Amino acid sequence: MKSFGFQKIVDRQIDLDKADLSLVQALARELTGWQRCIGCGSCSATCTAAGMGSFNPRKVQMLVRMGQWDQVAQEAVHCQLCGKCRLVCPRDVDTRQLMLEFKKLQTISRP
Amino acid sequence: MTFDPFVLPFSIGLLYLMVVVAERFRHWFVGLPPKVKRTIGKRVISSHTLAAIWEIIREGLFHRNLWRRNPLLGYMHMSFALGWFLLIVLGNIESRFYSQLHVNPPYYPIFLKFFVHDSHVLPFELSTIPGFFRFTMDFLLLYVLSGLMLAWIKRTRSRWFGMISTTRHNAADRVALTALWLIFPLRLLAESFTAGCFGGGGFLTNTLGAALASFLPEEHLYYPLWWAYSFALGVFFMLLPYSRYMHILAEMGCIMLKHWGGSEVLTTQSYYECSMQACSRCGVCLDQCQVALAGNPGVSPVSFIRELRAGRIPKEIAEGCLMCRRCQDVCPVGIGLINLRQWAREQLNGRIPVVAAPRYSPVEMKAIPDVVWFAGCMSHLSPGLIRSVQLLFKQAGVKYYWLDADGSICCGRPAQLTGRTAEAEALIEVNRQAILDSGAKLLVTNCPICYRVFCDHYDLPIEVMHHSSYFLRLIDQGQLQVSRGLKAFNLHIPCELDRTSVDADRMKLLASQLVENSEVISQSEWCCGGSLGRLSGQDEVTRKISTDAAFNTAQSNLPVVTGCPLCKKTLQRYTKVPVSDIAEQIYLLSAAEKVN
Ligand code: SF4
Ligand code: SF4
Ligand code: SF4
Ligand code: SF4
Numbered sequence: 001m002k003s004f005g006f007q008k009i010v011d012r013q014i015d016l017d018k019a020d021l022s023l024v025q026a027l028a029r030e031l032t033g034w035q036r037c038i039g040c041g042s043c044s045a046t047c048t049a050a051g052m053g054s055f056n057p058r059k060v061q062m063l064v065r066m067g068q069w070d071q072v073a074q075e076a077v078h079c080q081l082c083g084k085c086r087l088v089c090p091r092d093v094d095t096r097q098l099m100l101e102f103k104k105l106q107t108i109s110r111p
Numbered sequence: 112m113t114f115d116p117f118v119l120p121f122s123i124g125l126l127y128l129m130v131v132v133a134e135r136f137r138h139w140f141v142g143l144p145p146k147v148k149r150t151i152g153k154r155v156i157s158s159h160t161l162a163a164i165w166e167i168i169r170e171g172l173f174h175r176n177l178w179r180r181n182p183l184l185g186y187m188h189m190s191f192a193l194g195w196f197l198l199i200v201l202g203n204i205e206s207r208f209y210s211q212l213h214v215n216p217p218y219y220p221i222f223l224k225f226f227v228h229d230s231h232v233l234p235f236e237l238s239t240i241p242g243f244f245r246f247t248m249d250f251l252l253l254y255v256l257s258g259l260m261l262a263w264i265k266r267t268r269s270r271w272f273g274m275i276s277t278t279r280h281n282a283a284d285r286v287a288l289t290a291l292w293l294i295f296p297l298r299l300l301a302e303s304f305t306a307g308c309f310g311g312g313g314f315l316t317n318t319l320g321a322a323l324a325s326f327l328p329e330e331h332l333y334y335p336l337w338w339a340y341s342f343a344l345g346v347f348f349m350l351l352p353y354s355r356y357m358h359i360l361a362e363m364g365c366i367m368l369k370h371w372g373g374s375e376v377l378t379t380q381s382y383y384e385c386s387m388q389a390c391s392r393c394g395v396c397l398d399q400c401q402v403a404l405a406g407n408p409g410v411s412p413v414s415f416i417r418e419l420r421a422g423r424i425p426k427e428i429a430e431g432c433l434m435c436r437r438c439q440d441v442c443p444v445g446i447g448l449i450n451l452r453q454w455a456r457e458q459l460n461g462r463i464p465v466v467a468a469p470r471y472s473p474v475e476m477k478a479i480p481d482v483v484w485f486a487g488c489m490s491h492l493s494p495g496l497i498r499s500v501q502l503l504f505k506q507a508g509v510k511y512y513w514l515d516a517d518g519s520i521c522c523g524r525p526a527q528l529t530g531r532t533a534e535a536e537a538l539i540e541v542n543r544q545a546i547l548d549s550g551a552k553l554l555v556t557n558c559p560i561c562y563r564v565f566c567d568h569y570d571l572p573i574e575v576m577h578h579s580s581y582f583l584r585l586i587d588q589g590q591l592q593v594s595r596g597l598k599a600f601n602l603h604i605p606c607e608l609d610r611t612s613v614d615a616d617r618m619k620l621l622a623s624q625l626v627e628n629s630e631v632i633s634q635s636e637w638c639c640g641g642s643l644g645r646l647s648g649q650d651e652v653t654r655k656i657s658t659d660a661a662f663n664t665a666q667s668n669l670p671v672v673t674g675c676p677l678c679k680k681t682l683q684r685y686t687k688v689p690v691s692d693i694a695e696q697i698y699l700l701s702a703a704e705k706v707n
Contacts, residue, residue, distance in 0.1 A: 033650065048488050051518040052470045077467040080521035080538060081529050082488045083643045087680055097647055100460065100529050 019067025027064065027101075034098055036091040037061050043085035043095050049078045057085050057095050060102070069105065076102035113210070113226055117338040118218040124345030125217060131352045132360055135388075139364065139381040143372070147379060151371040163370035167363050172196055176443035180395050183261065188393070190258025192359070198251045205244040221344070224302045225337050230310025249313030252302075255295050263292070269394075280355070280392075281417070287354035290347040297340040304333035361388035362444055377447055383454050386446045390416045396438035396448070401638055402431055402645075405655035412438045412448045419455065427647070429455040433656070434528055434644025435606040437636070456530030456646075469520045469538055473545040480512035482581075483551040485542075485565075487558030488521055489676040495691075496557060496676055499698035500578060506701060507590040512549050514542075522556075524564035524607075525643040535568075543569050555581045557694065559607035559675045560643065562614075577608060578694050579618040579674045586624065586697075593700045597625045603635045603664050603682065605675035610636050618674055618693065625696060635664035635671075641681030661685035672696055 027034060037058075044050050044058040055078040063072050079099035086096050143151070154160070169175050172193045178185030199220070206220035209227045219226065229241060236242035280288065299316065306312025307320030307329045323329065351357060364385045368376050376382050392413055397403055400411040408414060410431040418425055432452050439448040484504070490496055504511050523538035546554055546569070554575045556562050565575045576584075585591040602622045608614050622632055640657030647653075661682050665671050671690040673679050683690040 031647075046492065048518060048521050052520065080469070081526040081531065081534070081643075082521035083525050083677075084488050084492060087489070087492060087641065087677065094647065096525075096643075100531075100646065103531065103534075104460065 014066055014068065016066065020069045021067045023064060023069050023072065023105075024067065027098075031097065031101070034061070034064075034093055037089075037093045038091055040090060042088045042090060043093075046084045046088050047079075048082045048084055049080050053078065055079065057099065060099070061093075061095070064098075064102075072102050073105040076105070079103065113216070113219060115222075115225065115337075117225075117334070117341050118216075118222060119341070120338075120345030121221065121341040121348075122216075122218050122345075124348030128348040128351055135352065136364060139368075139385050142381040142384075143376070143379055147372045147376050150373055150375070151368075154371045154373075159370045163367050166366050166370070170366070170444070171359070171362055174443065176445070177393060177395070180441055180443055184265075184393060184395070187258045187261040187265065188391070190254050190261075194251050194255035194258065198248065198255070201244060201247060201251070205241070205248065208241060208244075218341075222337065222341070224305055224311065224316075228305065228309035228311045235314055245311075245313040247313075249315040252295065252299060253315055256299065259292060259295055281421075283350050283353040284355050287347055287350040287356055290343045290350065291356070293343040294340070294347060297336060297343055301333060301336040301340045304329040304336055308333055355390075355392045357388045358391040358444070361385050362391070365389045365444070365446075378450060378454075382447075383451055386444075387416050387419045387451065389444050390446060391444060392417075393443060395441050395443060399437045399441050401435065401437070401640070401656050401659065402433060402652065405652050405659060407431060407652050412442070412446070412451075415452065415455075416446075419451070424455045424458055426459060429459055430646035431652075432644060433606070433638045433640070433642040435638035435642060436609065437606075437638065440611055453528075453530070456528070457532055458530070460530035461532050467537075469541050471520045471541060473514055473519065474516045476512050476549055478510070479550040480510045481551060482509055482511040482553045482555050483514055483546055483549040484511045485514050485519070485522070485546070485554060485556045485558075485561055487515070487556055487561040487676065488519075489560070489680070490557040491515075491518060493676040493679060493692065495695055496679075499692070499695045500557060503582065503585075503591065503694065503698050503701065506705075507585045509585075509590075511555075512551060514545055514549065522558075522561040522564050523568070524560045527564065527568070528644045529646055535564075539564070539569060543571065546571060546573075553581075557676060557692070559605040560677065563607045563609070577614055577618075577674065579608075579621050580614055582694065582697050583617050583621040583624075586621075591697070591701055592705075593625065593697055594703050595625060595627050596700050596703055597627070597696060599626065599632065599667075600669050601633050601635055601664055601666055601671045603637070603639075603671055603673040603678060605673060605678050606638050606642065608674060621693065621697075622672065625693075625700060633666050633669075635660075635666075637663050639664075639673075639675075639678040639681040640685075641677050643677070657681055657685045665690075 039058055039062065041058045044056045047055070047057050049055045050057070055075060057079070060072055060075050063075065076099050081096055081100060083096045086094050089095065172189070174185050174188045174192065177188055202220040202223060206215055206223050209223065210219065233242070235246070237246055302312060302316040303320040303323065305320070306316045307324040311317070312320055320329065365382070368382055368385060390413065394413055396412045397408065402410040409428055415428050418428055429452060434449055434452065436449055442448060486497055486500070520541060521538055522542060523535040526538060527535035552573050554565060554571065554573055555578055556565060557578050559577060562575065562577045565571065582591065586593055602619065604610055604615050604618060608618065619634065626632060637660040638656070640653055640660050645653060664682060665686045665688045668688055670688050671682060671686065672693050673682065673690065674693050676692065679690050679692055
């Protein structure tokens with residue numbers, strides 16, 4: 001297949017019926033402001049860690065809403081907590097603060 | 112007769128206090144790492160002990176630092192500490208004249224006036240030794256009572272002390288406070304009534320006793336008063352270890368630890384525990400804390416430490432602080448407030464950290480440079496700053512290697528501030544290696560946040576400079592020509608540069624070399640509010656902090672010049688006057704110089 005310039009990609013469908021929304025609910029109780037995100041991607045454009053690999057804070061914001069707890073925790077590990085995202089966000093979302101909470105997810109057992 | 116049952120409350124209280132406090136100090140000492148213990152062992156018999164004793168006298172008794180901050184508060188604390196201390200010492204010496212024993216029970220000097228009625232000495236007779244003591248003891252009592260008056264006024268009218276608010280107390284504090292406030296008035300009355308009945312006493316107690324004797328049945332009252340006095344002392348001693356008054360003893364412990372254990376002791380669990388007990392709740396930090404001023408007083412050190420003492424680390428208090436150091440700079444006890452907050456964050460966020468090794472290899476280097484330059488994440492959001500620095504390097508003919516030309520990874524300081532120490536270490540290790548590999552003898556950074564961590568945690572064998580210091584050096588050495596062309600402006604000192612350091616002094620010096628007339632700079636030491644130390648970033652309180660900071664920095668609507676890309680961006684959001692980095696100004700001036 002490769003010689004034709006095509007490539008089979010991994011299935012990236014998300015089954016929303018199996019979404020674990022407890023994270024969103026917990027976030028809604030604990031933190032404010034993150035709902036303001038409009039997915040503009042300014043954070044990803046400036047993100048220090050994004051420049052080093054596939055990490056993408058905007059994607060993490062989306063994954064949270066889609067209830068993908070495991071992926072969120074795996075992604076957040078790469079954030080360097082530098083705070084550039086917070087400075088550029090047009091909607092005043094403290095993405096760094098969210099990442100800090102998500103970093104702790106792997107060590108916290110699910111409800 | 113040298114015993115009476117009324118001395119029992121006092122004696123039991125004192126004994127209890129001594130046992131509890133000895134146990135606490137033992138616990139702190141045992142908890143120290145072995146290395147620190149060895150250092151202490153070596154230093155016990157050395158000049159360090161003398162230095163520690165001197166500091167205890169200076170700060171514990173005279174409260175020099177507090178005097179400097181707030182003379183009225185200084186007088187209040189000093190009258191209690193020094194007055195009471197001298198009462199005890201002189202009382203002990205005085206009692207020797209009346210007792211034949213070498214060792215008196217501890218209550219004897221305290222209640223001397225009950226046991227001994229020396230009516231041969233006249234109240235104002237100063238020439239004899241007992242007369243001198245009599246006079247001095249009364250004078251000291253008056254001195255302590257004057258401090259008590261002030262303390263009482265401070266509770267009700269804190270603004271008279273130039274303080275916006277006073278501190279709140281818990282139950283043990285309130286009872287101990289009441290006991291403390293009663294001790295000296297009761298002593299005055301007990302001694303006066305005894306003098307009224309049996310003679311003796313100094314100018315104060317004798318006069319008061321005689322005056323009150325005319326209409327009060329002193330012979331029935333004096334004995335219950337001695338009971339009450341002893342009882343107040345006993346209650347105070349019993350509650351002392353559980354109340355804010357533990358600070359009297361813990362402060363001494365901290366000073367001794369600091370002098371004996373050196374810098375390593377400052378980040379040990381024992382020192383944290385001791386120093387959180389050493390806070391006197393003076394409230395000086397409260398008026399410095401911008402988070403408190405913006406309407407969240409719970410974050411200020413005085414409240415934070417109260418929570419720590421109760422064994423709690425509330426998230427919003429530990430994480431709400433800007434880590435701006437303004438409180439630490441003024442704390443008269445010299446508590447390492449930033450380290451303490453850092454420790455609390457490590458407890459909250461640092462547990463079982465999952466670390467991803469940074470995927471990163473730095474840009475290629477062509478030749479061994481003079482300077483390795485690390486602009487920093489935040490500088491990358493300020494292209495004007497980057498360009499000015501590049502052009503200045505070029506003008507000065509500096510061979511530099513731009514380590515983070517392609518964005519690089521973070522310096523590790525922001526992660527450290529969240530308490531994720533292990534993650535910070537991972538970043539530090541990668542950057543450190545890249546810096547060493549460059550072979551340069553000097554590291555220059557534009558970001559005070561990076562500068563802080565380079566200095567304090569990278570353990571680099573080369574010199575580290577913030578760009579303000581570096582350009583000052585280049586100007587001094589004649590490598591850069593700069594005209595004094597700047598009009599009046601407001602200089603803003605970034606927190607992470609550390610206001611009390613030589614770096615801040617150098618930045619001020621540099622600023623004064625840029626203006627036509629050095630009197631036209633005003634200085635601001637307000638935290639911009641964008642600090643990465645505040646972990647919950649963007650809410651009303653943060654906005655209020657930044658609004659206040661911008662208002663207080665941009666005085667007379669003059670432009671603001673700072674030395675930190677994050678401060679620059681943050682302040683610019685909250686003020687209409689132009690905000691720029693000092694490097695940008697130097698570049699403009701040096702370009703002007705070239706044209707001339
Ligand atoms: S910059 Fe702010 S609004 Fe835009 S995607 Fe990131 S968090 Fe959302
Ligand atoms: S704090 Fe994390 S998510 Fe935000 S810019 Fe830095 S690395 Fe990216
Ligand atoms: S932390 Fe320092 S300044 Fe603040 S109340 Fe305690 S002793 Fe005073
Ligand atoms: S470091 Fe700054 S924000 Fe934090 S408690 Fe001290 S003064 Fe307040």
